[in-house]
Amino acid sequence: MTAATRSTDWQLLQRLIPYLKPYRWGLVGSGLLLIPLAAAAALQPIIIGQAIAFLKGEESTYSFLKTLTLTQGIDLLSMALLVTVVLRFGVQAVQGYWIQKIGQNITADIRHDLFDHVLRLSSRFFDRTPVGKLITRLTSDVDALGDVFATGAVGVLSDVFSMLVVILTMFFIDRLLATLLLALVLPITALIVYFQHRYRVANYKSREELSLLNADLQENIVGITVVQLFRREAFNSQLFRRRNQRYIKEVDRTIFYDSAVSATLEWIAFVAIAGVLWLGGALVEQRTIDFGTLATFILFSQRVFDPLRQLAEKFTTVQAGLTAIERIHDLLSEPIEIQDPDRTFLPLPKAENTAAAVEFRDVWLAYKDDDYVLKQLSFQIHAGEKVAIVGPTGAGKSSIIRLLCRLYDPTRGEVLVGGRNVRDFTQAELRQHIGVILQESFLFAGDVKSNIALGDNYTLADIQRVAAEMNIADFIEQLPQGYDTPLRQRGTNLSAGQRQLLAFARVAIRNPEILVLDEATANLDVGTEVMIQEALNRLLVNRTAIIIAHRLATIRHVDRILVLKRGQLVEQGTHSELLARNGVYAHLYRLQSLAEEAAPKHDASPLA
Template identity: 50%
Template structure:
């Protein structure tokens, strides 16, 4: 007899250990699968976001996008990790308890289950209110992140203009709005928990009252009533768990809704490789080697239908021609450059490079043919070499050789580790002039056939500017160049000048020809000579 008890005890211990091991394995597997799914969602979301046009990103604060990539995806992770799987276990437990109660006593079991219908409907109503409040919380969190990110990006301006207290008050108002939104979901969450607790006590009291009457009438035994009371108490445990999980799932559904809004944003700049309607001849033609002819054919572009940025713009730049683009602020110069690089898509007209519509040129080929140097140079966190390479496969030795040709060796020697010097975000640990030098080198490495320069020497001291200008002249040889010019000295060196105003080409010609026309260019040139304005 004693041996049988020992075997039973050992069997129970082994069973407990196996159960614990399986529970641990289940928890690990569920969490692992959940993290894998959310990692894939985050990857797809990021890929979609960076392929959206610049037009979309111009209107969407970075902080709001970050919230969708982080907080919203994390909410999905919680659902995948526990909520969805736990619902199945709770539903099975609820079904087993319900069936058992009906088998114990049909009348009392049906009566008890009938009371759950209005309870369930009320909980579902509260869940819907919770979901709306949760959506508001996500929106307020996006505003909070956007506000925080904007202040960090503009920290220099904030401190120089003593905006700390003003911006802190604005941020506090955003924080209060977020807190109020969070309080609303806390209210609904607490209401659900309190309601279930109240109903569970009321149902047990109902079972005791009706069951007691059955016992006194002799239609039910005391043991049956006791069993039924215990099961009625257990009935609400999975119901309570379901309510908590559904609250979690509602948060996940809100995240899905917000993520879906981003994924539904149409990718305007479609690559030719993903467009099945393009013929093979177009692809072959797009890969042909050209000299860099640029044609704008009745191009129009707007953000809104009532706000025309570029209007019926037509011009031709011959291969190897150097053209200066001038005009007042807001005339559409930068937009024109972005259209040429297919960062924006025109609503009307065509843009051709060497006779091929840029829509028929694969983006990787188009942007390999065009080199852009802007005033606001963006450098990634990482080392100097990686910022020069970007997508180019090139060795350190070749990089050093190119830098030597451009006269950048003195610059590299100033860096502690040369090409392997680490740069902070946006190149914050080097000067504006040094960032501009690296930007020019980055373009030179790719040897494009079309160069776009936005006053590339704007942030340089005279000595560095003279050195780089000589290298730029060498880089511009036998290449088409489009220069957004601000200084008369740069403009005069151009083969031709395009003058823009309010998105239209109003004048074109050489410096001397335009001066004779006594138009807008002549006025701007005269003002700049007097030191009163710049292009």
């Protein structure tokens, strides 16, 4: 069964209920307006029918009209018609405005909830979801729902209500003709429901294809440098063309069902009028009904099919809206894997406390299935200790950091900070204790100071103090507008090294007890690295530090080195202990020393 057939329309609409609640009074108000609208719609054919009956002096003329002169009667009926027309358009305008306003508010609420939800989803979710797909849900799917309100497609509801009132009125006037019209309406409604179902399935698929198309687009834009450097333009364009064609193929299917509904309704509306004329004509001949009633029914047959025709016109929008609710709901029901505990805790123990600042107890981690990238990992890092984690590429060093910061939960085992399981901290609390500097730092659009404060309440003086402590005040002041220098998205107007300097300040200002440097100085040139060396050493005093580095020369002076191989801890000790042991570390170190002798490099380290 496809995703599109999983939920019925009613189930989908029910998912909207929580969003409708805040606007219930507005919705009730516009619902009440349906009554005068439907009454006016049902009255107009009767008034016109009465005018004809009155002019022809027929039996079906209402008795109060029979007492009036011709001019009085026609004046009265014209006035009544005018009142219903003004009422209908007036009420329709008010209701349309009201519904659209409420609709846009509801759409904004949903968009906001989706954004909040997506920001809380775990790294595991983002590993498997292309960004372009997410953007499609947050933008075009939400817009598709907004369109249901913006294009007045909600008005279809009021038309359907009017149709019901008209059908009831018809039965009061003439059962035979009413039954004829109803006999045509019912199978047509069934046909529409069928096409609508097929449309939805096709529409869901086309939205999926659009997501993939956007994912492709996004990947190419983000990776534009590689695309151009490796001359992949033509190749990627070919891939994109194929994806585009698949999307168009699915869209074509939706167009087919959409057209099928419109065409069916168009011809059936004429068949209905012809049917009324044919049966009504015979009835007039037999004098069972008169001309006035026949005219009323011809207008009624229009009124009955009008809402259905409206439905066909707004069909695409309504169905796309239902697909959008389904896709939005799929994303909103994506579970939040990393949950905060209900309790709050005391501050972390200070450096002199006995509890290990960081402890891994028999930790196993698999990103997928049973493919373990960390196995049986146990170690302790004491408060104030500086520990380096080394190992070949893919050994699992960064995975340890992800577990420590709780970007992922371990598959088995426990990660403790200050003697407490990381699951028992709120994420905000945990990340207050741990400051992480990665090899590549991400900067947001905004200015330099806002990229350091990141929305927290730091004054410019705080930021300037930290910049001075980190020896980067001169660099910031040399920027065109100093601390107010605007940064483009992802900080593309700074060099990788300059971005890294801001990342240092960003962590330093938060004063965390535990500092994690994941290849943090790898992007800095010798001069810059030396410049912040002293500052970094100052920052590390009285803090627990975990340093991941590929260049082993840079971590020679740490208190302890953990050596990781294929997700397992294979050695630990100081630099000299490990060299003496002549194991994995000694081997790696010798290899690097040989390479460095061949091409001498600098020996600046965060702990030199």
